[in-house]
Amino acid sequence: DTGVSQNPRHKITKRGQNVTFRCDPISEHNRLYWYRQTLGQGPEFLTYFQNEAQLEKSRLLSDRFSAERPKGSFSTLEIQRTEQGDSAMYLCASSFGWGPGEQYFGPGTRLTVT
Amino acid sequence: KQEVTQIPAALSVPEGENLVLNCSFTDSAIYNLQWFRQDPGKGLTSLLLIQSSQREQTSGRLNASLDKSSGRSTLYIAASQPGDSATYLCAVLKAAGNKLTFGGGTRVLVKP
Numbered sequence: 501d502t503g504v505s506q507n508p509r510h511k512i513t514k515r516g517q518n519v520t521f522r523c524d525p526i527s528e529h530n531r532l533y534w535y536r537q538t539l540g541q542g543p544e545f546l547t548y549f550q551n552e553a554q555l556e557k558s559r560l561l562s563d564r565f566s567a568e569r570p571k572g573s574f575s576t577l578e579i580q581r582t583e584q585g586d587s588a589m590y591l592c593a594s595s596f597g598w599g600p601g602e603q604y605f606g607p608g609t610r611l612t613v614t
Numbered sequence: 615k616q617e618v619t620q621i622p623a624a625l626s627v628p629e630g631e632n633l634v635l636n637c638s639f640t641d642s643a644i645y646n647l648q649w650f651r652q653d654p655g656k657g658l659t660s661l662l663l664i665q666s667s668q669r670e671q672t673s674g675r676l677n678a679s680l681d682k683s684s685g686r687s688t689l690y691i692a693a694s695q696p697g698d699s700a701t702y703l704c705a706v707l708k709a710a711g712n713k714l715t716f717g718g719g720t721r722v723l724v725k726p
Contacts, residue, residue: 506657533713542618542703542716543658556712591657593714600645600707603714607657 502526504606506592512612513582520578521609525594532575533603534567536560537589549575550598582613616641618706620717628725633691635720637704642682645711649678649689650703652719658703662689666709694724 505524513519525532530551535543546565547557551572561567564582569575579586589610593603617640627633637647646665650658662671662678664687670679675692691698701721705714 531712535714540718542705542718543714544716545713548712558713589655593658600709600711602646602648602660602663603707604660605650605658610655 504592504594504604506590506606506609508609509607510610510612512614515582515584515613517582518578518580519582519611520576521590521592521611523575523577523592523606525574525592526596526604529594529596529604530572531595531597531601532569533593533595534575534577535591535593537591537608538587543589543591546577579611582611584613587611587613616706616708616715618704618715618717620702620704620720622720623718624721624723626723626725627694629694629696631694631724633689633694633698633722633724635689635691635702635704635722637687637689637717639685639687639706639715641706641708642685643709644682645707645709647678647680647687647704647706648714649676649687650705652701652703654701661702694722696724696726698722699724 533548534546537543549569589608592606595601649661664680677690701719705716
């Protein structure tokens, strides 16, 4: 069990560029979650997957954001046409089971949009 | 809509003093409550998870209590150490829900 991993750990991009982040959950965890945390605030839910199905999306997830989890393994979060307001820590978590359970978090990807 | 509040937002104590961190939530229909630690620029480390049917959980110097009916949880850290300096976040998972709702965190500084 190597824990949840996220890549890259840091990303600096210019406004208007597209970025993609990757999350590898704990093996055999069928649920995967994305959260966003801005400076000085608690994380906010973005979306979650059960296996490959995206079952819930927050209103925070504008149409510039898209998340995928092909084959129910790793997940990617893409932000198109980045804006300065997208600067945040993007956290991924995973859990096991078919109902609510303990979520294990990765180290996060810090995005800075200049 | 579930709202989670943590007071105080920041706390500074001398080494050796006990820490008391508070978390309140508006909707008592929760499945569980988790306390996390976050170091600057890092991800979240789970400290304790309390199921809705439990009143408290303990791990080493940490003890967390849950009063679901009043919408409150308290994290106690005994005999604080400088290494306990971090931000502590509480989060609730609603019954039949899938997303954690977080408080804003309490930033703790333990002075040697």
